[in-house]
Structure formats: C-alpha cells, structure tokens
Amino acid sequence: MSDKKPVCTCIQDPYADLPPELRPKPVQKIGGLRKVTCPGCGLVYWTNRPTDLCVNCEKKGVKIENAGG
Ligand SMILES: [Zn+2]
Numbered sequence: 001m002s003d004k005k006p007v008c009t010c011i012q013d014p015y016a017d018l019p020p021e022l023r024p025k026p027v028q029k030i031g032g033l034r035k036v037t038c039p040g041c042g043l044v045y046w047t048n049r050p051t052d053l054c055v056n057c058e059k060k061g062v063k064i065e066n067a068g069g
Helices: 053-058
Strands: 034-037 045-046
Touching: none
Parallel strands: none
Antiparallel strands: 034 045
C-alpha cells in the first residue's frame, strides 16, 4: 500500500523558509544612479558621477578633505 499525497508545486517560493531579513530585497537603483550625501553641504541626491560632491559645492570650489592626511 502506498499512501502518496498529491503535492501542489504551483506555489513555490524559494525564500519561503527564510526570515524576512534574509530575503533578497529589491535594490533601489535608478538607471545606474546612486544615492549620495554631499560632504560639503549634506545634500542627499542621486548621481552617476564618481564624486559625492554636489554641483553647487563643486562650483564653490569645495574640496573633500581626506581624514588622516
Ligand atoms: Zn553640496
């Protein structure tokens, strides 16, 4: 005698066994932009430039000081 139960595989969440904090989150990215905080004025903005300095501070000539120079 075999007692096989039909197993529904239509609903399969690969992360069902994981706690919420271990599940992969959708990454907030807008077209290659990254969210940065300007070290000069503290402005939080999105940029695709390698520097965190915003254009306003760049115009003012603000330089990012390196700690422990
Ligand atoms: Zn700035």
